[in-house]
Amino acid sequence: xxxxxxxxxxxxxxxxxxxxxxxxxxxxxxxxxxxxxxxxxxxxxxxxxxxxxxxxxxxxxxxxxxxxxxxxxxxxxxxxxxxxxxxxxxxxxxxxxxxxxxxxxxxxxxxxxxxxxxxxxxxxxxxxxxxxxxxxxxxxxxxxxxxxxxxxxxxxxxxxxxxxxxxxxxxxxxxxxxxxxxxxxxxxxxxxxxxxxxxxxxxxxxxxxxxxxxxxxxxxxxxxxxxxxxxxxxxxxxxxxxxxxxxxxxxxxxxxxxxxxxxxxxxxxxxxxxxxxxxxxxxxxxxxxxxxxxxxxxxxxxxxxxxxxxxxxxxxxxxxxxxxxxxxxxxxxxxxxxxxxxxxxxxxxxxxxxxxxxxxxxxxxxxxxxxxxxxxxxxxxxxxxxxxx
Numbered sequence: 001x002x003x004x005x006x007x008x009x010x011x012x013x014x015x016x017x018x019x020x021x022x023x024x025x026x027x028x029x030x031x032x033x034x035x036x037x038x039x040x041x042x043x044x045x046x047x048x049x050x051x052x053x054x055x056x057x058x059x060x061x062x063x064x065x066x067x068x069x070x071x072x073x074x075x076x077x078x079x080x081x082x083x084x085x086x087x088x089x090x091x092x093x094x095x096x097x098x099x100x101x102x103x104x105x106x107x108x109x110x111x112x113x114x115x116x117x118x119x120x121x122x123x124x125x126x127x128x129x130x131x132x133x134x135x136x137x138x139x140x141x142x143x144x145x146x147x148x149x150x151x152x153x154x155x156x157x158x159x160x161x162x163x164x165x166x167x168x169x170x171x172x173x174x175x176x177x178x179x180x181x182x183x184x185x186x187x188x189x190x191x192x193x194x195x196x197x198x199x200x201x202x203x204x205x206x207x208x209x210x211x212x213x214x215x216x217x218x219x220x221x222x223x224x225x226x227x228x229x230x231x232x233x234x235x236x237x238x239x240x241x242x243x244x245x246x247x248x249x250x251x252x253x254x255x256x257x258x259x260x261x262x263x264x265x266x267x268x269x270x271x272x273x274x275x276x277x278x279x280x281x282x283x284x285x286x287x288x289x290x291x292x293x294x295x296x297x298x299x300x301x302x303x304x305x306x307x308x309x310x311x312x313x314x315x316x317x318x319x320x321x322x323x324x325x326x327x328x329x330x331x332x333x334x335x336x337x338x339x340x341x342x343x344x345x346x347x348x349x350x351x352x353x354x355x356x357x358x359x360x361x362x363x364x365x366x367x368x369x370x371x372x373x374x375x376x377x378x379x380x381x382x383x384x385x386x387x388x389x
Contacts, residue, residue, distance in 0.1 A: 160196020
């Protein structure tokens with residue numbers, strides 16, 4: 001058991017300085033001047049001068065690795081536990097990408113189970129870029145209903161030369177089947193949608209909202225910040241149609257494509273133009289392949305997208321772009337938790353899972369990361385490593 005004393009609590013709304021008692025993997029009690037029962041094995045953690053935040057939720061991670069678009073040698077490796085927890089992330093949703101052939105749903109589920117056994121919370125989407133969707137049971141609804149970790153479908157590619165070029169009706173059927181699977185299983189039924197830079201932009205999502213009864217909360221288009229044109233279309237979609245948009249954080253901020261929008265800057269743009277702070281999320285696209293450049297901008301080779309970029313962009317939104325901490329935190333905690341229907345995640349309250357990040361109040365540097373009540377990172381050092389680290 002742990003008692004965090006006198007930390008500035010953001011749930012993600014500011015609750016002021018409070019004590020938080022943790023035990024059995026949950027938040028047991030919150031209040032002021034809670035007694036420190038060291039005699040009963042309660043470790044007291046000093047939260048003075050620090051902020052306590054919910055553990056981050058990354059709803060788009062290639063936990064099996066990604067890439068492969070430059071041949072087999074460019075397939076990135078599987079993710080390790082500390083690649084996730086060192087960035088304050090305590091919940092991930094794994095997905096397949098372009099390659100739904102050599103990376104399979106069976107492998108994805110096994111990797112998700114392995115990461116869960118190592119200490120974090122994991123879910124997966126069924127399918128990959130391709131349409132018809134490659135599932136484990138043969139049907140989207142069956143995967144969502146019968147497989148505990150499957151919470152939706154994705155990442156389905158549209159407006160991209162690598163997609164299967166589905167029709168709008170085919171896309172609408174995928175969203176509809178995913179929604180019904182979610183209803184029947186009590187899960188999110190969320191479709192994670194890879195957005196390319198094609199001319200159609202978000203027209204497929206607009207079609208669903210116009211021609212069907214499916215709500216916007218069943219669709220989450222990602223990579224919205226890949227270009228300014230797509231960013232502006234995403235802002236219009238979120239502001240005027242009540243849609244949700246997801247900004248990708250893993251690009252190297254020092255060598256962004258001139259047309260790409262940094263995630264923290266994209267959040268600021270969206271909020272300034274009237275998008276609700278409850279309708280924007282961040283995800284890392286972690287473990288996907290990324291181009292690496294030298295200081296002169298010369299291409300050196302391929303790197304790997306980092307889940308730790310999720311925290312970096314949240315912090316940059318606050319410290320560089322002037323976004324309030326509550327709004328920035330929502331994008332990586334409660335907003336994805338709400339879309340994914342994870343009631344005990346993404347918020348600090350009694351009865352919630354003890355997924356927590358303690359950080360310096362001024363710099364927001366991470367001091368401690370706790371996942372399901374277990375300290376994973378302390379004083380910047382990883383305490384719990386994966387099996388093969």
